[in-house]
Amino acid sequence: MLTTVKNLNLGSSIKQLFGSSRKTRIIYGSAIFLAVCAFGAAGVAPMAPDAADLPVKSITEELSVPTLSDQIARLQSEEQLYLREEKVRPGDTLATLLSRLGVSDEAAASFIKSDRVAYNILKLKAGRRVQAQTDKDGQLQRLTTTLTDGNNQPARNIVIAREGNGFTATETSARVERRIEMRTAEIRSSLFAATDASQIPDSIASQIVDMFATNIDFASDLRRGDRFNVVYETFWQNGEMIRSGRVLAGEFYNNGNKYQSVWFDEPGSKQGGGYYTFDGKSLKKAFLKSPIEFTRVSSGFSMRVHPISGKWKQHQGVDFAAPTGTPIRASGDGVIDFVGTQGGYGNVIVIKHWNNYSTAYAHMSRFAAGMRKGAKVNQGEVIGYVGSTGWSTGPHLHYEFRVNNQPRDPMTIQIPSAQPLAGADLQRFRVVANEMKHRFALLSPQDNGFKLASK
Incomplete structure (x- = not known):
């Protein structure tokens, strides 16, 4: 390789370019060294072939695309169905409801009035959603809704479907979907006014009171500007909320203090379900701060x-x-x-x-x-x-x-708390608490100077 460099007259060319001073001789030597390395590498590992020289394989396939007139003709030959949804209104009758759904079918109306299962349509409360599928003439093909009795009983799906020249009505249990909701609110006048403004159910607001009752008197301790975050469960069927569940975690900022709680009731726990601080201490104290709410x-x-x-x-x-x-x-x-x-x-x-x-x-x-x-x-x-x-x-x-x-004096006496979590219970609790910490961090990126209250 050195012979190749000499034959290329690379050394003399560089010498002519840089001169013969000590400084230029250093540059000259470095240039020769780099050149040797470059050519040496070229000798050891030849360059890959140019991609432009590689053979190209192409695959072609002819697709037959129907013309626009063919597509229109096919659509016209197929039966068109129309889907519509309405909510039951106060004072609705079967006739007015079917009319808003675009149903013009006397046979369907007669079947609903006479069939035991289908008759439940007449018992729907205001606000309940009903979906109807009809043909272009308004003939009913399918009608569906969900029926609840309001007593925490399982909801039922009611389906009325056309079969030949008649109808069938079936009733099945509706699948319940559990969702986790997160809300934040600020106190301006009262707790319930704040929860209403944030669309938090009243049952959740009541649980917030119970959860922090040993630390906050909601009749006298609240201040304008106090705020809270809450994570709770709701239960849905067919896209409608049927009820709210338990508060899973709460965070209340009151009078410069921050109170936090997490619900824990894991299978295998030695202690019953209850609310705890993020370090596993029970929030349940031996006595409530006030035996009356909002006084x-x-x-x-x-x-x-x-x-x-x-x-x-x-x-x-x-x-x-x-x-x-x-x-x-x-x-x-x-x-x-x-x-x-x-x-x-x-x-x-x-x-x-x-x-x-x-x-x-x-x-x-x-x-x-x-x-x-x-x-x-x-x-x-x-x-x-x-x-x-x-x-x-x-x-x-x-x-x-x-x-x-x-x-x-019940307002000043120090009241002990229940026994804190320990051992395996504490380890399982930390998994739940860390998830809630993440949710609170999303709801309150800044604590605005509030300090965590000591228990």
């Missing part, structure tokens, strides 16, 4: 002038003003120790809880069904209704929290 404190745990006796004395409970008939919930799990009338308390229930805790609920208008001494009650269960019995100047609930029969 206000009319008298706190402090010295005051008694509204009836006029004497200055210690008020050993908290009064929640609320309309007569407002449901009263047990603030914790326990057993009823007393139910009945007791002096100035009027109608009162006393519940004994674990670890020498007890609570009292006074001035009730009436008790809930099944309330008797020794009966077990669960946290959040309705035990009675607000009234003004006993020494009372207006409808309200007098609520007492006692430790070893000594009254304590």
Whole structure:
């Protein structure tokens, strides 16, 4: 290869180009070295053949394309069907519904009125969707709808189809589709106004209240500008939502604090289903912060002038003003120790809880069904209704929290939480929690200075 370079007079050509100085000699030597490498490589690995020289194989196939007139003639020879969908309107009759669907078929109308299954079309509620398939003359070929009774019973698909000169009607169970919804909302006036504005079902709003009831009093703690994110399930059939399900995760920004919760109820878990923080701590506390939803404190745990006796004395409970008939919930799990009338308390229930805790609920208008001494009650269960019995100047609930029969302020006492997740339960929970963290990150890219509240 060196002989080849010499024969090409590459060295002399470069020398003439760069001169004979020390600097140019360095460039000269480098150029020769690069040239040798290039030609050496060419000798070791010859260049691939030019793609232009490769043989080309072509495949051709003739396709017969029908003319436009042939296509039109074929369409005209085939029977054309028309599909239309309508929603049932208030006051609709079978005739008005079929008319809007483009159905002009007396035989079909008679069949619907006489057949047991098809007759369900006449029971449809306003808003229910109906689809009809007809020919060009309005003769019914097929009619479908979904029937629900509103009691969480399985929905049924009703199908009326033409067969020869008659009709058949079939009823089958509708497939239920579960979807995961994500919503965000901001408090401007109230929680339910915010959920309505974000098209969040009322049942989901109620679950949000229950989920954060041990940390937020939704009657007094909400501030304009508070916001929340919620992930919940809905159930659909044939493209229509039939009901909402459970809140799967919630995130509430309130008064500078951020509260988070995730539902966990995996098969094989040693603990029952419930809401937990992202680190596996239970959100369920032994007692609710307020035994009444959406009310206000009319008298706190402090010295005051008694509204009836006029004497200055210690008020050993908290009064929640609320309309007569407002449901009263047990603030914790326990057993009823007393139910009945007791002096100035009027109608009162006393519940004994674990670890020498007890609570009292006074001035009730009436008790809930099944309330008797020794009966077990669960946290959040309705035990009675607000009234003004006993020494009372207006409808309200007098609520007492006692430790070893000594009254304590229920608004300030530290209440323990349930046992946190551990072991295999915690590992399974982390998978669920990480998915919800990702969803919350999509809903709230920025936390705007809110801090995670300590539990």
